[in-house]
Amino acid sequence: MNPAQQKQRWKYSLIAFAVVIVCGSLFYTKYLVRNITNAERTRAQVWAMSMKQQMASDDNDNIAYAMAVRDSSIVPSIVVDEKGEMIFTKGLDPNKTLNPIPQPPKKKGDPVAVYDLNYFKAQLAIMKDQHPEPIKILLPLGTKGYWLVYYQDSPLLTQLKYFPYVQLSVIAIFLLMAYSSFSSSRRSEQDQVWVGLAKETAHQLGTPISSLMAWIELIKDKFNADNDQLVLEMENDVRRLEIVADRFSKIGSKPQLEPYSVYDVVKDFVEYFRIRVSNKISFEVKGNKELMAGLNIPLFDWVIENLLKNAVNAIEGTGSITVEISGNKTNKQVFIDVIDTGKGIPRSKFATVFQPGYTTRKRGWGLGLSLTKRMVENYHNGQIFVRDSELGKGTIFRIILKSLTHDS
Template structure:
């Protein structure tokens, strides 16, 4: 199991633990909510019985009955069989007022009136939460009275509490993870830049020595026109380019307009003579499209993709490179297709992650570096356009096209 797979495993473990903790919190809170709801139902029944008792009790017991009744803080509405409100409990008292009906100058009849919109809305809430308690109250006719009640403010808040709690924890963890990840990436980038520049510095001395030794060999054996010497010079020049690549890591490279077809073909011509003769190379497409390129870095991109294509081909196969554009002509497409093993669709994104590799001795940095160069340094995009197991893979690079009249952007 490589480092990337280990990292994913830990992410899944931590996610599983988070889900267990969240589920436990929700289950326990729901248990408390259920118990409090049962308690409030009992209190609502007690209030209904106390209401009935207050009507039929004598003066001696009346104060006690009222005290028992008022101990319940569950909001409630009492209606008759026709739905007319008889009394309420625990609701907004400003929504009711007392109207005096003048029967005679010596006798005034008090009548409670209610804000119909407010109380109807409250009753609908109560209906949605609990079945009404049916009770017959003395002096209100032969029909049943209905007592509607709803959850107390405490119970309502308790129901919302776990979701608020989990939301706050999630936001906190997201902020903490983002800050930690940003700090870690910044540290990794600093290490990466330092290592790259040190590598370029270390390569400088042996490359200079190799150039000198080649010149001595030419003079000693009079091999100025020897093709082997020419290839050795090409390899030393390639080492110079590699050192130059590493020296550019961490700095903003200068992009210049180049014909994409020519740049890619130059590297393919260098690369194909250094691989198995059973692998054929083919270049097709538009030969006039321009894009802003830093050639040493962009050659690195093509090199990594071609090396992956060669490694994917077991014995014999082909690699095709096609240069094209889209209908609106503002982008350049570079498609690199091989006839290798193919990539599972589930790995289309993960192959660009640092540390991901299918080779025993691979570091898993090639495609990650390729993506960084294309997206961060060339403002382009790279992805797996298509792949089928056993048939091959197509990588696509997208670059912004530069027309002759457009200024070059660094």
Template sequence: MNPYEQKRRWKFLLLAFAFVIASASLWYTNYLVKNIAVSERTRAEVWAMSFKKIIEIEDINDEYLTVIFSIRDSLSMPTIVTNEQDSIIYWRSLDSTKTNFQVEESGNESAIFTRKIHDPRYFKTQLAEMKSQHIPIVIIKEDGQKWFVYYKDSQLLSQLRVFPYIQLMVIAIFLMVAYTVFSSSRRSEQNLVWVGLAKETAHQLGTPISSLMAWIELLKSKFNADEDPLILEMENDVQRLEMVADRFSKIGSTPNLHSHPVFTVISTYVDYFKVRTSKKIKFKVSGDQEVEALMNIPLFEWVIENLMKNSVNAIEGDGTIEIQVIENLVKEQVFIDIIDSGKGIPRLKFETIFQPGYTTRKRGWGLGLSLTKRIVENYHRGQIYVKDSEPGIATTIRIVLKSSTEYEPADA
């Protein structure tokens, strides 16, 4: 299975697992809320009956009266009783600082009077909240008047209604942390494997490369072929192999960056690359020939090589690949635009193409652009991204490097 597809499948399974947990939590909490709400409604109705008995009391024994008052006083939910005109007749379990506070009034210079008043805005707010939560309980008095008992959720029920959202946040945070830790550990493990594999590859390439160099020198001396074009191209290829081995040996190490003319470095590699590519594809390097940037040439040529190979694979038949070098004097940066006339990149894939394992080729590993991004961002402290792409017309990938001389090499 494609590693990118496998990673996406794991993400989907993780999200599905989170959805199941969240759904179960919401369902069970909602079940509890409904049961508690029914229980509180029953308690409120019993309280309303006891309240009605109290207001209608005429001749009742002390024992029965004690039971009724006990029922009345047992209700802990905030409650307001009103008449048909919404005038408040009775309340309980409200904020005492709002329902009963003192105001000082000066009668004269020698005396200060204090009176108790209520905050009407508080009662209005509480009554509106109670009306929005529950249908009132109606008390019909003996004279036919109707009183209405309004109440709102107890503190426990209010907290329980909020609890699922807190629980969902905790689950989401846990999943995010778990996924981050898992990804980080897997990434660190993969990095160690790749660094070891790269260094072993460089070591294994060393012996045959040295032998090939010796054989070329023997051919040149035996056949007096110092200027033979075929021998020169063979020598170029062996030097390229030597550079590839050097690249692999540098993976995991801190590269040395030096100031180099960008145009010259790119042109040199393009001259080598284009004679090994289809003649249907035209190459062009343009822009500022004097601008310099901080780079490690073997690693940076690897970046250009990967990008140009992807451009060649994207071109079907005749096409062009142009590399433009642009200096940004304001930000002390160098822009390197690789423009090809290939099939293009869908906008939704602008970031995906740089992920490990992503490839559109049947036999591809999906590592080229991922490695390119790592070299540019981790080793050169630069940027790389898809600037623009129009399918069938042109695709532009931009590299941003530092052009200043003050630079600290990146950690491997």
């Protein structure tokens, strides 16, 4: 399993684990809430029944009544008669409801208890909304009618209902912060490692390359071989080595960008590249020759080289690779499209291909595109992405750079 797949697997198992935690905590709170809701309903019922009891007796010290009132005081309730008129309330704002003591059933025409009608209605609406089924209490024999006890969730229950959401959001924010700080520090660590490695490589290659150059000069002198084919080829290869070392050293420092015609630079590189790959693949560079952009040649060549190599790898047998240069005047942009007729990239992998370690090749390292992305974004202030791809048909990679042509 390569690192990209491993990361993907980790991501999915973490997501699954998080889903389990969230569901578990929501279900458990739901369970608690249901139990407490039942308990509160019982309390409201016990309270109303003890009120009924109290009304029938004259004994104000009735212990059952006192206990019921004490125990149930956290559950706001309203008792109404069969006509919907309030008989008494509990747990509501005492300034707006004046009726703590049970009253004997009223005769017709008697004024109802004193209370703030709007407040009462609003509270009743909340209760009906929360618990549409009131508790029905039949009145003692001989008295007609019944009571309906409406009740509301206690503040405790309300808090418990919202608790998991508050808790989970706090945890989510915490994890997000932790994740972003960890991943940014990991990224800067990675940067340090690969920049350091590049610098060190360039440094170590430097000495043997310059002495190779000197040896070649000596050989030319000694054997009078200025135009010898072998020596010339050797010189070419050492030059090539020099370019590689130069690229590595450029990675380590902020490279200078200089204005070039994008077309010319790409054309030069493609000319150099095409003779080194199978002649079953045809190359073409086309588009606007005037467009200028700030480039660092060793690094930009490397970018184009990576894209061309991938295109070559994607083509099995014959095919063509086209590099098209175009621009957008209004946005002052240069577009470089690398178009191949290769095997294509599935849509779901358009972003993944740029991750280090992602490869579909047997001998691939999956580093080409991640380096390319860095060179485009960090050293050329540009963008690179898969513009389009179709399986079996081909792929278009697009680089966007800032145009210097449209500057003036």
